[in-house]
Amino acid sequence: MTAAGDGDRRRGLILRTIYALCLLGATYNHWVVIARYGLLWDYDGLPMASAIFWTSLAFLDPAAVVLLFLRPRAGVAATIAIIVVDVVHNLWILALYYAPVLRTLRETPGVIAQIAFMVFVLGTARIACRLR
Incomplete structure (x- = not known):
């Protein structure tokens, strides 16, 4: 592997790590809401589809984090x-x-x-996908 290739891989890993940290922060926020109000909270009367979407992020965000490191391209796509x-x-x-x-x-x-x-994310996704 060339030094330039190593630098691309390193930059991609750094970006995916930043994405992961942000997604983990969001995961924490979603779980705080779930702990406080329960899985079925309607967010003070907002549409049920919205409540389901926001609650689902407590599971989707950490799934994207795992993908960012196990299947980086899929993880970047999921993050986007x-x-x-x-x-x-x-x-x-x-x-x-x-x-x-x-x-x-x-x-x-x-x-x-x-x-x-x-x-x-949109501005750096191409670099974050670099694996070689």
Whole structure:
């Protein structure tokens, strides 16, 4: 393996580790909600599909973490899918139930952090997939 190839692999591993740490932080947050309110909480009356989606992230996020290291390309793809769907879904909920969205975004730093993570993942995914 060339030194350049080693550097690509190392950068890919570093990026996947950052993704994993962020997903583990999200996993922790989802499990705190489950511990506090239970698996069947409706998030104060929001649509059941939304509640199911948010609860499912307690399982999907750590599954993506495992994939990031065992099957890196599948893990990066799963990370992209999870964060893009989560951001789109959360913005839809904000627009539908908590308009105006821009004011609400100022009051919800977690959503801003998700958007930043999404931009980071989308901008670095190609490098994160480098295995050779």
